[in-house]
Amino acid sequence: MFDYLIVGAGFAGSVLAERLAVGAGKRVLVVDKRNHIGGNAYDHYNDDGILVHRYGPHIFHTNAREVWEYLSRFTEWRPYEHRVRASVDGMLVPMPINLDTINALYGLSLTSFELDEFFRSVAEPREEIVTSEDVVVSKVGRELYEKFFRNYTRKQWGMDPSELDAQVTARVPTRTNRDDRYFLDTYQAMPLHGYTRMFENMLSHPNIKVMLNTDYREVEGLIPYGEVIYTGPVDEYFDCRFGKLPYRSLTFRHETVNTEWHQTAPVVNYPNEHPYTRCTEFKYLTGQQHPRTSIVFEYPGDEGDPYYPVPRPENAELYRRYKELADETEGVWFVGRLATYRYYNMDQVVAQALTTFRKIMGTKVPGRPP
Numbered sequence: 001m002f003d004y005l006i007v008g009a010g011f012a013g014s015v016l017a018e019r020l021a022v023g024a025g026k027r028v029l030v031v032d033k034r035n036h037i038g039g040n041a042y043d044h045y046n047d048d049g050i051l052v053h054r055y056g057p058h059i060f061h062t063n064a065r066e067v068w069e070y071l072s073r074f075t076e077w078r079p080y081e082h083r084v085r086a087s088v089d090g091m092l093v094p095m096p097i098n099l100d101t102i103n104a105l106y107g108l109s110l111t112s113f114e115l116d117e118f119f120r121s122v123a124e125p126r127e128e129i130v131t132s133e134d135v136v137v138s139k140v141g142r143e144l145y146e147k148f149f150r151n152y153t154r155k156q157w158g159m160d161p162s163e164l165d166a167q168v169t170a171r172v173p174t175r176t177n178r179d180d181r182y183f184l185d186t187y188q189a190m191p192l193h194g195y196t197r198m199f200e201n202m203l204s205h206p207n208i209k210v211m212l213n214t215d216y217r218e219v220e221g222l223i224p225y226g227e228v229i230y231t232g233p234v235d236e237y238f239d240c241r242f243g244k245l246p247y248r249s250l251t252f253r254h255e256t257v258n259t260e261w262h263q264t265a266p267v268v269n270y271p272n273e274h275p276y277t278r279c280t281e282f283k284y285l286t287g288q289q290h291p292r293t294s295i296v297f298e299y300p301g302d303e304g305d306p307y308y309p310v311p312r313p314e315n316a317e318l319y320r321r322y323k324e325l326a327d328e329t330e331g332v333w334f335v336g337r338l339a340t341y342r343y344y345n346m347d348q349v350v351a352q353a354l355t356t357f358r359k360i361m362g363t364k365v366p367g368r369p370p
């Protein structure tokens with residue numbers, strides 16, 4: 001008899017498995033339909049002996065001390081600050097747009113103060129920032145929006161930025177200084193021995209059993225358990241009874257090339273050329289030394305594994321209906337990026353899972369504060 005069936009061995013499922021087993025002495029069965037743990041953060045050594053992320057580049061960053069300290073129980077870290085270049089007008093320039101981006105692009109030597117003036121002169125004022133187009137044109141104007149954001153977003157999401165919520169492009173800031181880091185979070189690092197090793201450490205406990213290659217529906221009714229933690233797509237749990245929630249997918253093209261380095265930055269974004277959005281070179285992320293190098297290209301599409309919830313009003317409305325159902329479903333906790341239909345980073349999923357654990361303890365263990 002298991003106290004919990006956990007569907008999905010990604011961050012949401014693994015954090016809850018660890019907390020319930022170690023923090024509350026529960027017996028937990030984790031099932032995942034894939035043949036590995038780690039969810040989309042899974043990494044492995046490929047046939048060439050290079051550590052790669054099967055589902056695209058995963059860079060850990062957070063401002064949440066609790067999340068950082070929690071994960072630090074399961075891994076040591078390699079300090080890493082992420083940098084991205086965008087291929088625009090035949091050049092590779094810093095992304096997020098900063099002082100060096102603009103000076104390189106237009107052959108100028110502006111100061112930060114002058115760049116601020118420049119942005120103000122080209123920005124299109126908006127009364128309200130509602131869409132992903134509003135976010136960008138209200139800050140840097142139409143020309144830069146078209147060079148850096150419009151086509152990338154159309155490729156990535158299959159729709160125009162004007163059809164997407166502001167939160168999508170708001171993830172990428174604009175700077176007037178020369179800081180070319182992609183993230184500014186307090187904690188930025190990669191798990192020293194990779195994500196999968198970190199997940200192994202989280203799940204390695206006598207109270208936790210892991211079954212791979214198993215859809216939870218295969219064990220329903222066969223194995224007795226108390227409650228369920230569900231981290232798959234929320235609409236699938238309810239057999240899509242209100243219709244399918246849109247999730248954007250990606251196809252990953254992995255390659256190993258016969259040179260020590262392939263490109264001059266960890267990630268190069270291609271807003272305007274190629275059917276792929278970006279190319280990542282893993283050795284920058286992992287610090288691994290190897291005479292060859294492995295890269296991955298990301299091709300967005302509608303078909304395939306669900307990777308991104310699509311933030312737009314009609315989807316929020318459809319999700320709201322599923323959430324009502326989820327809230328009414330006794331004994332099942334919906335957690336994670338797919339089950340709560342949120343464009344969450346890894347740290348946000350960990351924080352959500354830790355909060356869920358506290359809620360579970362609050363409702364289930366008499367005498368404990370929620």
Ligand code: FAD
Pocket residue numbers: 007008009010011012013031032033034038039040041055056057058059060061214215216217231232233250307308335336337338344345346347349
């Ligand atoms: P998942 O990792 O998706 O895990 C859910 C698991 O449930 C999956 O393993 C799935 O197989 C399993 N499952 C689903 N249905 C069933 C079923 N019926 N039966 C059994 N198992 C099932 N975040 C960052 O912080 N930094 C980054 O740099 C970053 N880069 C990203 C790049 C890409 C291309 C993508 C797609 C995401 C990126 N993320 C990044 C986000 C990060 O992947 C997620 O926040 C995190 O992995 C979500 O964890 P999760 O447990 O909610 O979901």
Ligand code: UDP
Pocket residue numbers: 086095148149150152153156168169170171172269271
């Ligand atoms: N974006 C863009 N051009 C870029 C980088 C990002 O238009 O060069 C937009 C695009 O819509 C993307 C969003 O900003 O989906 C968020 O970018 P981020 O790098 O955070 O995407 P993720 O890593 O989550 O795929």
